[in-house]
């Protein structure tokens with residue numbers, strides 16, 4: 163739309179709706195652009211906070227990354243503007259909210275739902291990897307849901323803590339998704355996201371990540387050994403995909419572009435919305 167092309171948005175262009183969440187840098191509101199009636203999310207970040215967290219360079223890099231990311235399963239960043247006090251991000255609005263809240267309320271997902279989510283996340287990651295963007299921080303907190311179980315991956319391409327939505331309570335949760343090469347501080351590439359997808363899939367089906375422990379040093383050891391225990395209620399096909407994603411050697415991990423051919427995906431895709 164011509165509106166979206168011209169860049170000089172200002173806060174009075176928007177009608178503020180309900181607050182969607184808040185994080186370290188700012189608050190997120192559901193808003194409507196008055197001129198077009200377009201509903202989106204507005205992230206309001208205090209300039210001073212951004213400056214004293216020294217994230218302005220990160221911010222610029224993020225804007226550049228997001229500017230040319232166009233994928234149905236990646237949350238859009240439509241634009242940004244600033245005034246005296248704040249920096250504002252105009253973001254896509256995901257109507258069904260944070261995936262991790264849905265997962266907590268349902269405890270775990272059935273095979274049809276889990277396979278549909280896994281397929282969409284793999285599609286988004288495959289797209290980002292082709293653009294040499296590595297997510298590095300894939301976990302339920304960074305995934306939003308839109309209508310018809312449509313997945314929206316967010317906060318990709320940067321390692322800074324993503325403000326704007328509540329993080330999982332336990333600190334050790336942050337370790338759960340790291341692959342062996344990262345906990346052993348080795349070099350890492352986009353295969354870290356393939357590992358994280360394996361953790362995500364396990365958590366979808368079991369309701370908790372595979373290496374979760376009370377203290378993080380035990381989690382660390384279990385990750386390094388790939389001490390994976392898949393409960394018997396997990397279907398054999400799903401267990402097969404989890405094992406293929408959670409390979410110790412990055413180069414042996416499942417190729418995301420092949421996900422559509424895996425038996426567990428093929429079997430369940432007949433029932434997707």
Ligand SMILES: COc1ccc(C(=O)Nc2ccccc2)cc1NC(=O)CCSCc1cnc2[nH]ccc2c1
Pocket residue numbers: 182183187190203205207217218220221224228237238239251253254255256257258259260306316317318320322324325326327
């Ligand atoms: C593409 O996405 C993003 C791009 C950039 C940034 C960001 O903050 N960059 C940054 C900031 C400062 C320094 C450096 C970098 C954040 C996001 N994404 C989110 O923050 C999560 C969804 S917020 C929107 C939204 C939508 N739809 C919802 N439905 C329910 C809640 C909800 C929440």
